[in-house]
Amino acid sequence: MIELPPLSPKRAASDDRRAAIALAAREIIVEKGVEGLRTRDIADRVGINVATLHYHVPTKEALIELVAESLRREFMQQNIDRPRAHLPAAQRMDLEFVDFRELALEKPGVMLVFSELIERARRDERMAAAILPMKRYWRQMLVDLLSEGVSEGAYRADLDPEAAATIIMSSMIGFCRNPNKNSDAFDRLVGELQRAIRKPNQPNGN
Amino acid sequence: MIELPPLSPKRAASDDRRAAIALAAREIIVEKGVEGLRTRDIADRVGINVATLHYHVPTKEALIELVAESLRREFMQQNIDRPRAHLPAAQRMDLEFVDFRELALEKPGVMLVFSELIERARRDERMAAAILPMKRYWRQMLVDLLSEGVSEGAYRADLDPEAAATIIMSSMIGFCRNPNKNSDAFDRLVGELQRAIRKPNQPNGN
């Protein structure tokens, strides 16, 4: 397969800078929250001047949107990578939990930043425009999986997919917001979520 | 019962001021987050000078602790007011959900501020000391209710009370963080939580 040359080396270099800036910003958000995000700190971490930072990203607002964009890219990537359409919904949901596990335990920053941006979206329209689609996308995916799972008979017939999706999302976000993250707690949490939605064992012999 | 006069009218007036300050601060936190909290704004809202604000609450740190304290007072009050020890656990849990309903829909600020302070506690030891006990108290209450509910046979035998408590708390907080709060969404959420924990209908024994 032939490597396509970048459209323009300059453009590519510039994109690298923006990526580096987004990464640095995300690290700082994980450490200090959006509240503690300072353009100077980002520039320092990237190894450039503040003015240079502003050359690449004109305002702080644009910067936070860049972070949102970088998050979206990563988020979408993960979901696109793995076509699982052929599997039953319940198994796909289990794989989602596996993905969450990786996200929550190995890259907890992703969810934390996501959660911070959602928070910010409440008061900032542009942030809302950048981040809420992701949330809706995630939510819809869960709703669809749950609905299918109900149809397939894997989940409780009286399951409310919308409400259950909310519960799952809140639980995932709540877990990542927790300072003491450990795999055991995560597994117990997911186990409980799975028991909460699945159809109870049919005790009598069916 | 005889009403005790306040220890001193001045002391009472001062406490009123502090209460007014805490209230104003909470309003602003609801509107703009802890990040957007400005001493000047609080003073304006209370109708006093910034210096007067600092007379009553010396530093911003103390101010946020005052908010935590005011939250705790309100939180504890609600739990102390209603002795329900005589009821079975599942019914008490249902009443908790009723309380949450009131909190989430009529005084959504309480949970929002609570959530903001928990967030802040992650990086601020003094805040942690002020707010985390509340969180632990709340969590323990849920864990106890769920455990009893399992013992009483109202909840699933395979329920993990710790994990379920986490799920319930996250769901409540997640709901309040949501910008579009409405009673219908809340009721569906709680309905799903209740179905998630309760023992499934015994199909054969009817």
Add this chain to the structure above:
Amino acid sequence: MIELPPLSPKRAASDDRRAAIALAAREIIVEKGVEGLRTRDIADRVGINVATLHYHVPTKEALIELVAESLRREFMQQNIDRPRAHLPAAQRMDLEFVDFRELALEKPGVMLVFSELIERARRDERMAAAILPMKRYWRQMLVDLLSEGVSEGAYRADLDPEAAATIIMSSMIGFCRNPNKNSDAFDRLVGELQRAIRKPNQPNGN
């Protein structure tokens, strides 16, 4: 001897308060300099409210003048207490050094506050009016003693009393400004000053 009753008990109590305020202010000046003098700190040390302090001493300027006045009173007292007119000048000068010794080693605060106020007098006319007379009085006393000492043949014939007075005063103040005050250093300093002014031993007349 009959104790005169105070002109009015109220007036006396008020004067006591002012004296206590002056004393507290002087202590703080010794510790932190005039720069670090805060009305609140003085009030705290006296055990009264700031507003009460302002009742007794209306402004900070008046407060510093009060300190100057208290210093003057103490200073004058010391000089009035001991009539030594009958002694030769050189002996009276030696007694002055003894007085300085006591002042410098046992009550170093007096000279320190004095020095601080002189400094302040450079930019503050009212302070100048309150404190410079003391300085001039002290200086004149030294000039007179030195002149007489020269006349009496105890001091060098080529001694310049004015310049020597300046040297002695500067040395005393300089010593008190020094953080590491000890009696040995003081004695060596005074010894050198005495050798500096006295008529050298007549080598032949042994």
Add this chain to the structure above:
Amino acid sequence: MIELPPLSPKRAASDDRRAAIALAAREIIVEKGVEGLRTRDIADRVGINVATLHYHVPTKEALIELVAESLRREFMQQNIDRPRAHLPAAQRMDLEFVDFRELALEKPGVMLVFSELIERARRDERMAAAILPMKRYWRQMLVDLLSEGVSEGAYRADLDPEAAATIIMSSMIGFCRNPNKNSDAFDRLVGELQRAIRKPNQPNGN
């Protein structure tokens, strides 16, 4: 000898700014004392924004250290410029007095600022670290000159070099602290100091 170009024009410009800031700060200290030093005033005098001032000198503490550094540079310069090792000690001491004369009468601010910083060093460790070495250096130079002068027979055999150095320093500082500086008073002061230390005329023929 080849003039080295400045390492970088920007660096040079920045150093100029810092020098201008130090100069302005020193002027204000002369006028109002360290107590009266305001960042805003310095910025105004230099003709820059307060924020720009903080860009070059981050804190007020650093600013005062900058002043100390600028003083030290000037102080050391004067002492390095003139190698006089070949002269007898008494003549070198006389030249010191000439230097003092210039300092006291033409650049009185230097000594005044020096004196203010020494004062401040009493309560501020970092200031002590920056300014006391200068004082010790000055003092040691005087002690050495006086000791040599005694050895050379120019000064009194019973001279205590340590005490005499203290007297000379105090006199110089005291003179500069005086608001009414004039050359006549200075000359009389130095004359008296010289007579105070030198060996009295040997009445040879008696």
Add this chain to the structure above:
DNA sequence: CATGAATGAGTATTCATTCAT
């Protein structure tokens, strides 16, 4: 592209002083 320097609009906090009681 990059940077050092500059800046306006904040931001919490301090302090002498005043006022009502």
Add this chain to the structure above:
DNA sequence: AATGAATGAATACTCATTCAT
């Protein structure tokens, strides 16, 4: 006399943003 509360005017310091080079 005494005090708790209130306040205006400062004060050092911060930060996103701009500009000249």
